[in-house]
Amino acid sequence: MGEGNTDAASAEQLAQRYRSLVEHTPDAICVHESGTIVYVNPAMVRLLGARSPEQLLGLSITVFVHPDSVGPMLERIQHLTAEGSASPRTAMDLVRVDGRTVPVETVSVLTVWQDKLAFQVVVHDLSAQRAAEASARRAEAYFTTVVSQLEEGVLVVDRQGRVESLNPAGRRILGIDEADPVLGLHIDEVPLTMIDRDGAPLKSGRHPMAHTLATGEVITQYVFGIERADGQQVWLSCNCRLLNPDSPDSAGVSSFADITAYRASRRQLEYQATHDALTGLANRSLILSQLSTALADEGGTLVTTVLFIDLDGFKAINDTLGHAIGDTVLQIVAQRLQQALRSEDVVGRLGGDEFLVLLAGHPQRADLPALVERLRITMAEPIIASGHRLEVSASIGITELGPHESRTPEAVLHDADLAMYRDKPSAHRELGLGQNRRSNNTHAS
Template sequence: MAGDDVMLMAMRRGKWQGDEMTAPDPLEQSANGDGSSDIATEFDDVRLVQRRWQAACIDGALPPYEELALGSVGRFADEMAVVRLQPGTDSFILRAGPRFSAIAGLSEPAAVLSVLPFPFQRAISGAIELARPAARPRLALCRSIIDGMVSAVEVLALPLSCRWPGEYFLVFARPRKSQIDLARLLINSTDEGILALSALDSAGAEARDYQVLSINNAAARFLGVSAEDMRFRLLSQSNAARGLSRLLDECGVARAHGVAAPSLELEYQLDGETVSLQVGVAETDGLLAVTLTDIREIRNRETLFRSLFDDNPVPMYVRQVDGGAFLNVNTAALNLYGRGRGEFLALGIADLEPDVVGLPASGERYVRHRTAAGSELDVIEYARNIQVGTAPATLSTIVDITERKRAEDRISFLAHHDPLTGVGNRTTFSQEIEEAVATAVAGHQPFVLLLVDLDDFKAVNDTLGHAAGDSLLVETADRIRKLLRRSDLVARLGGDEFAILLRGALSRADVETLAKRIIQAISEPHLYEGHKLAIGASLGAAIAPADAREAGTLLKCADLALYRSKRDGKGAFHFFEPEMDAEMRDRRELEFELRCADLDRELELHYQPIISVKTGALRGFEALVRWRNPRRGMVSPAEFIPLAEETGMIEAIGRWVLDEACRRASTWPEDLVIAVNASAVQFRQGHFAETIGQAIARSGLDPARLEIEITESVLLADTGANLAVLQRLKEIGVRIALDDFGTGYSSMSYLRRFPFSRLKIDRSFVRDIGSSRESMAIVRAIIGLGANLGIDTTAEGVETGAQLELLRQERCGEIQGFLFSPPVDGAGAAEIIASYRGNKVQVA
């Protein structure tokens, strides 16, 4: 295997170790010995990477690549690239992770550094050049367009030692959270030219230059260039724009000294004609939004409403351009703001508009003004540049839209949003998906439909009431919204079901990553009036137009994928596959057959023996229900039990199982127990304890011989109702076992609050105890926990002698599995009992 591949595999296999390290990070110091200032990262996990690098330095030597990758940064592989420097050759990207490639615009995972866009070349080279002499990680920033947004991308270079020739660096790239929407800067463009610029500091005494991030067609026409050719180039590369650079420098100097900017007018020759422009500049987070307006058009509008000013019923006022002082105001404006003329003319613009930054520019804008009484007004201000004498001024016409806007906003919101969660409603979703499908079918923009269904949400409503459920829905919608882009849509379709439209061509891997993040976010506990609420989510996805070319069909496809996720145990995600439609038809047929089944004739119980590890004695059996379908043959419980829970058949099936298990166990020797699994649906129906009591009474079985096995899903909602049912079963004399222990998250607190009879170790841990240190540690911890609490432990799924020996060494109480016997029918159970009576089962 080539050295590059070895390094990539190491990077992908790496796991975090020792996250508790809290040593101070030298990269967070204010300055370095070489005179360069550090840029602080805004990500906690990136700081941890820096600390891990420092911890890996021994005796001042750079950490070996393999050690750092295997022990620290493997989970960042998607955001990293391996860069090699060799004398006499271009810097080379050996391998780049998918996320790094997407951010940097790489089409191939390996390439020379010079193929990257200029900002990334500069940032990566700069970070490496800082890291080389310092022999420690260094961070640089660059700006890039990601998903239509300008993002500040952190580029971290970590120098490493390596046994291969050349110098090696791990380069990490991640966009910061803050982004700037360029479209918002250009949204009001009509005949005005608009540019978005990023200032570039000069290295020496040369004039400052600007990088063009975005430019509209009007600005390109004014400057005599192509908008596409000019984007991301330097402003100085356009002859007509050299004078613009000078004006921007003057404006920047004025802002730096806290004084008003000079009047920005630009005049030059273009194709034999004189172009005269008025230049407007606004700064946002280090970016410049520049507007170019034909002065002749502005001058043609200067006299608007001049003759109607004083007696006009529409509020108006005049301000100086230089300083912003009020020069005149009409009676309608005085009435609107509740002030006298002298009082009004003595105001500053900040008294009228408290949130103003600088002096408002000309044009139309929506603002919020304040009256003399302190109340707020929603107004539209139409500002036009005029001349008052020889001085430039602004005439503003004010339209009060306070009441209209409040009514419109409320009506619009209710028409398009879910009133509880604030996300889109079904009406909005229907409109959006119809338009999105039409666009996708036309070949313009594919998209992904995600359906989200909350797992175990009904349990919260049933136990804590609808107010708790509403709180959970609001929090869920907010968590989903935070993970989406501005172009995406989330809507609540009703109940606990949400839909998400992901616009644009996304890879299946990107969609799957987002789905997992949504599942993780929703599964985080939610606090409500002292209760810790925990639910899950299942997701299904369909892609348009690949899966369907009509909205209704696409919804059906996504719903089938969602059903597959719910069937796979919840908390899962699936894309639609064509065979799912056939599976759904088969499911409906199976549901019909289950509803029509003769339970006494078609259901049967099988029994798996439970063996004492210490004595080898038979302790009893676990009863497992089977369905012998007349047409299909034996149907797996994994198929029909979830179906029974969804359709309400589980109550009748559960009653039959309890009656049959108790009846059969009553014929066995009195020292043998019978274990019966209880569905979470049965447990929540409210009369489960009575059903068990009736089965015991009909069979005459000693209650102490019946053990009810419940899973951690039964304990989902932390309410007194669960404990009340468990306590009622305890009072009857029934034993309670906690099944699949260790696979969930809610059972630990219940161990303190309820005396369980047994903990059953899930087979997934038992299967790997011979090969996985983690599984062995979990099994050992569960057995030790049970011993300390005085609770028996049973290991499921024991299939080999090696597993048995390890469990014996850990003093596990009981075991069951194919090593001794698979589940057998009633006759087989009788044979095992007869054999047990003659000779104890051998476990040695």
């Protein structure tokens, strides 16, 4: 076989491989010469919705180009003057046989087709991509609409701590006006002060969002407070997580709810459960709890002395003047006890006219008689209630806690009660009135 025949065979093989590639490529390919379609591959037939290539061959290429895209297309190919030159990738719209519009991306190459210059066009269908983009836009719009309607605040912060978005509820909760620019600000620059549960300043580095951004860990129901620019203090419960846990550059999102009213309500319920409704003093439950804590303290620094106080003759006031005046007497006695003792001492009402004092720290044994005498004098001062001038005295029992105390709170209370009973006036004991010292006052907690 001669050299010429060998070259011809090689060229034919190359052409065959090219035709096979063009026929099976997923991208649509057509060739138009002087504007007339002279070749389409199967993918182009499918793209334009034709039954066969013959339905397309011989037609003007502009028949299948959207009118808005015809002018720019013609202008692009006019600049292709050298064989092998190609136009830039361009998005445009084609029109199928059934009239539907198809978004595509095209590249036109000036080439030789059957010994004549022609334009080979590679067409990539963008329908799936556009559908995905439209779906993403719809999802984003839906997400934006939902987030904007939430009662919870939603804050998105980027990796550098800058605010990317804040929904209307978030602005309302944080006290930030719609007109105030906040996007792009670092979280430290947002006009508010964060505080922890105890009211101490909370630096942004200690906020759970900082922890989530640093570690990717999800934080739930973290409670903290903010002092807003308008002076209001608001308590929040927030959750923090990464928007995309699989991305190292993911922003963080925090959802938060205003729990100020709930917190105040809960604190009020806790207060009511542990304090006497009439006097505001600690009730029996809280007193026993405090005493139990003190007994468990091996250092013995919380409570070292317990005073059991009972008002002498209080039952007579209730019986003769009524419970309203009796209540006033109890309230005044409670106030006097609190004023006469230190803030670290605990004053409680056990019930009726019985009070208990837990002395904190290490009072000197020699100081106890003076303290007890001061309390007697304070409570013996006349009380004016509804025009009645009343005088009440108090019996006070003392029991001290040892360094290795083994008694239960109830046992300590019992010992203090016995000590108080021994302190009752001798005339009362001789008449047996001490056994009936507890009044029938019904306002005990």
